[in-house]
Amino acid sequence: MQQLKNFINGQYTLPVSNNWIDNYCPANGEVYGQIPNSSKDDVAQACRAAKNAFANWSQTTIEKRSRILLKISELLEKNLQRFAEAESTDNGKPISLAKTVDIPRAASNFRFFGNAITQFASESHESVGFNAINYTLRQPIGVVGCISPWNLPLYLFTWKIAPALAAGNCVVAKPSEVTPMTAYLLGELCNEAGLPKGVLNIVHGLGSTTGQAIVEHPDIKAISFTGGTATGAHIARVAAPMFKKLSLELGGKNPNIIFADCDYDDMLETTLRSSFANQGQICLCGSRIFVEQPIYNQFKTDFVARVKKLNVGHPAEATTDIGALVSKPHLEKVMQYVTIAKEEGGTLLCGGNKVLVKGFENGYYLEPTVIEVPTDECRVNQEEIFGPVVTLMPFTTENEALTMANKVKYGLSATLWTNNLKRTMRMSQQIQAGIVWINTWMLRDLRTPFGGVKSSGVGREGGFEALRFFTEAKNVCIKY
Ligand code: NDP
Numbered sequence: 001m002q003q004l005k006n007f008i009n010g011q012y013t014l015p016v017s018n019n020w021i022d023n024y025c026p027a028n029g030e031v032y033g034q035i036p037n038s039s040k041d042d043v044a045q046a047c048r049a050a051k052n053a054f055a056n057w058s059q060t061t062i063e064k065r066s067r068i069l070l071k072i073s074e075l076l077e078k079n080l081q082r083f084a085e086a087e088s089t090d091n092g093k094p095i096s097l098a099k100t101v102d103i104p105r106a107a108s109n110f111r112f113f114g115n116a117i118t119q120f121a122s123e124s125h126e127s128v129g130f131n132a133i134n135y136t137l138r139q140p141i142g143v144v145g146c147i148s149p150w151n152l153p154l155y156l157f158t159w160k161i162a163p164a165l166a167a168g169n170c171v172v173a174k175p176s177e178v179t180p181m182t183a184y185l186l187g188e189l190c191n192e193a194g195l196p197k198g199v200l201n202i203v204h205g206l207g208s209t210t211g212q213a214i215v216e217h218p219d220i221k222a223i224s225f226t227g228g229t230a231t232g233a234h235i236a237r238v239a240a241p242m243f244k245k246l247s248l249e250l251g252g253k254n255p256n257i258i259f260a261d262c263d264y265d266d267m268l269e270t271t272l273r274s275s276f277a278n279q280g281q282i283c284l285c286g287s288r289i290f291v292e293q294p295i296y297n298q299f300k301t302d303f304v305a306r307v308k309k310l311n312v313g314h315p316a317e318a319t320t321d322i323g324a325l326v327s328k329p330h331l332e333k334v335m336q337y338v339t340i341a342k343e344e345g346g347t348l349l350c351g352g353n354k355v356l357v358k359g360f361e362n363g364y365y366l367e368p369t370v371i372e373v374p375t376d377e378c379r380v381n382q383e384e385i386f387g388p389v390v391t392l393m394p395f396t397t398e399n400e401a402l403t404m405a406n407k408v409k410y411g412l413s414a415t416l417w418t419n420n421l422k423r424t425m426r427m428s429q430q431i432q433a434g435i436v437w438i439n440t441w442m443l444r445d446l447r448t449p450f451g452g453v454k455s456s457g458v459g460r461e462g463g464f465e466a467l468r469f470f471t472e473a474k475n476v477c478i479k480y
Helices: 040-059 062-078 080-091 095-119 153-166 181-193 207-216 229-242 264-280 293-308 328-343 398-406 421-430 463-469
Strands: 006-008 011-013 020-025 030-036 124-127 132-140 143-147 170-174 200-202 220-226 245-249 255-258 288-292 347-350 369-372 389-395 413-417 435-438 471-479
Touching: 006 040, 006 181, 020 080, 040 132, 040 143, 040 170, 040 200, 040 207, 062 080, 062 095, 062 153, 062 181, 080 095, 080 153, 080 181, 095 153, 095 463, 143 153, 143 207, 153 170, 153 181, 153 220, 153 463, 170 207, 181 200, 207 220, 207 229, 220 229, 229 245, 255 264, 255 398, 264 293, 264 389, 264 413, 288 293, 288 398, 293 347, 293 369, 293 389, 328 347, 328 369, 328 389, 389 398, 398 421, 413 421, 421 435, 463 471
Parallel strands: 143 170, 143 220, 170 200, 220 245, 255 288, 255 413, 288 389, 369 389, 413 435
Antiparallel strands: 006 011, 006 200, 020 030, 124 132, 132 471, 347 369
């Protein structure tokens, strides 16, 4: 059984308390490793290392920083198979997904920000009539905290770390306690790529202790967090008195609005993916499907038929479409929503049961589930389930669809399927979301701003937005 260690000051380090947490494999429900149950002392040690490294790293040339990030990206690509296997074992996601999406995307994050930093410029303003010129310095913040969730472990971990490092900060980062493995392996690659000691420190442990210690530590001046809305609100409360800079990427309950004039086959294929990719555990999944009345029955029949054909199985099998959910408590939470849906008068069109995968009967498998709901106000339509469960409802007018789409506390993403250009323009302006996809889903260009409105968070990641978050703007005014 592997015992993971913290990565502090470039070295794999035992936790001060010598306390450990079991790490479970979702595919078979067995403990297969242990991670440090890090305390405030471990976080303090990581902060000291980061603080010491900051003077040099912040003064390291952009070219050198860029070169190191590009090297990490290259090493990730070289180690694709090893990282994909680790991610799949740790998280329960199909190996095919880890290999084609998660790990390549983590490599892209380092490549993208390694390149973006070389193009990151600040503005200057000639104050005409005052004989003065203003320019803006974009300075690294210092030590920053990055806290990420379990659903896309390395993908989201590196989405924060790469821009933070590119901008010249030193980082104390915590991956989710349930998916620590690839973050653990990353330390080794950072050393190989020549990242100086202390620039990136990775501390494992529980959110309520290790995560909390990162948020509370006075040397950490900014927190980039992705996770649940309740945790985000808690972090905001803890960080507020210390005036820490915050980026919060939180939950979603995203609408997928389908009009009768869409390209039907393309829509059906993509809706299958946007509903169930990664077992529905992506914050961007379209978990509420609204279909225009004329094609509602046809869609219902075709969609359910396709969902029933999805193959739930062991994540390591190449034929698996739906792997295991991340943990037993999460599986139980998701299944609880199936019960709630039935109590609220929902009709289970397919799924809803645990799947016993032969030889792995203790794994956390659930059938992909489609529920026809009587009203958009029921709990399964309002609360984030974050599993392979989608709701289905018809609508008759554009306004009705828009009202239902916006009638949730979340506002992360939305998908529209239509070939009507004017409707596209109207609706994309009125939908309350940070991201709107038209006739596609999860097509990500890393230059674009990423984030949510309402309870889906504050701040934007992606492109120069991320580099702006990880720097302080300072105005310098020269009178001549
Ligand atoms: P959580 O909020 O439970 O946890 C996220 C991270 O925060 C974990 O590393 C967790 O540690 C840590 N954490 C928990 N409590 C604290 C605390 N008090 N102080 C500091 N850190 C803490 O989310 P999940 O891991 O369950 O992830 C799922 C959620 O993430 C969903 O709501 C999903 O929508 C959201 N998400 C949002 C995305 C976006 O971009 N908007 C993208 C992906 C997911 P530990 O795991 O050890 O408890």
